[in-house]
Amino acid sequence: MADWSIWKALEDWRGRRHELAPVFARAGVAPDVESAINMVCVNLKRHPPTPPLVTGDKTRDEESVGMYHAGFYRHFDESFYRAESLLQLSWVPEVAPLGERIRAEIVRLRQALREHPGKNPGTDGLEKLLRQYGNLDFPDMPQLAGILSERRRQLIDVAGYPLLVQHALTDPCNDDIPPLTSAEFRLELMARMRAYKETEWLHNRVITNAYVTLALEMALAHKRLDVIDDARVARLLKNRWPSLSVLLPEFDQADQVWYLLLTILTLCLIFMEMWVLVVPLILWLNLSLGAHRREKREIEARRGQLLARMKSMKRTKDRFTSGSISLEKLAFQLRQLDENDEYFDDTVYELTGLHQHEA
Incomplete structure (x- = not known):
């Protein structure tokens, strides 16, 4: 992979997808x-x-x-x-x-x-x-060389970004791109999407599809993380039992420490024969045990729902990349898959409608 370059990847892309020829032609x-x-x-x-x-x-x-x-x-x-x-x-x-x-x-x-x-x-x-x-030897327009240089830079920075991410994902040692589930990648992807949307001469269905596919890949990576992360799934539950992990979600061992302290306190109170406090604490610990067992069952049920949604999103992505779903029809399905607007912002939906007026 040492000889890989973004321009070579763009040239290969142009060779495979003839629809890109007009875009490259505008850059000379x-x-x-x-x-x-x-x-x-x-x-x-x-x-x-x-x-x-x-x-x-x-x-x-x-x-x-x-x-x-x-x-x-x-x-x-x-x-x-x-x-x-x-x-x-x-x-x-x-x-x-x-x-x-x-x-x-x-x-x-x-x-x-x-x-x-x-x-x-x-x-x-x-x-x-x-x-x-x-x-392109046009004496009447001496600034033409600068215009073409800028367009080729935009080809690399904007149109080539999906190829750069694709290459980074296939190379485990490549750290040029942040992880798909990171906030940095989301911000960078949205910025590149906005740059693409504002660069009208680059507008092409192939490039638009590549960006939307990348957004789907990012959402799918988040879905996978949601499925395997108990803390994430637990945060989606309503009416959770009050515990330290609810107040301090970033503290991984919060509940263990909290109940250990309560248990030690209860034992101390038993030895001190302070029954007025012991009984409520024992009752609280028993109720907490039952609540956490119930919460665990709810987490597994919720995980099943998330897994089903993840599979649905993957099917949608596969159908889109294979051409079974058009850009225009994809927007409706994205809104169904992302009811809480967690993964896709307005830029993604704007890209899905970018070519709707084309013949």
Whole structure:
């Protein structure tokens, strides 16, 4: 894992999910555009058809010349069509004026071919414009390099965050990301989600799904912790028997210490024959014993409920990651799974509705 990098992971992600191509293209990362430009430039350098031989038969020669002119025009027009097609590919929007120059140059070249059939119109200007378009060499916008640098930084910091967490979870020695159940991770995740929501050019269903899946992973980790932690389950109970653990939940051995002290006090009072105090203390200890046994049964019942909810949340996450549940339908299920708003805040629900107006 030593050779892992966030940019390499992003590139692999783009390769697996073609829906991400427009996002990367806005940051100047689009191998398809470069390949298309190279192909057009190579085609433009091909030799055009050669003129036909004159046979002396006027009708036949005119027909041959007409076919030659049509073939000559098609020879260049195929490259022009490819050039126009590559302009339809997603690319950096700031170079759109350069694309208009390319279109204007193509119109001029076609006009020249019509006015002077069989004459090479000269495509060096078009090739130069195409190279500038692909290399993002746009003199009219000197700040373009800074814009692209900022977008690539946002790609890494915002779009790449789910990949960073995913990598950290697969590497036990990686401590770049706090534990999923920690408050630090929740704050960081919500901050990254808000940054993603505010960065409109990054909006993409694949990235949104990755963030929502990460929120589900965090909630699922909390659910697992709730199931195995007796103290957490006990805090969910109502009408608990008054004890020191209720007043001091952070003190793990509070009840043991409390009842040990009460037992010692009771024994001392027995030896001192202070029966007025002994009887209430013994009664209290017996009632406490029964109450704690009842509470233990309630904890197990509550644990069963939490386990069922955890399994339901896991099924929901699995169905969402497999595509069986859409983002828009997921919001309703999240509200059912998180009735007390413990795991998901408004940012998560805003992300689920981020693409609802898309066609």
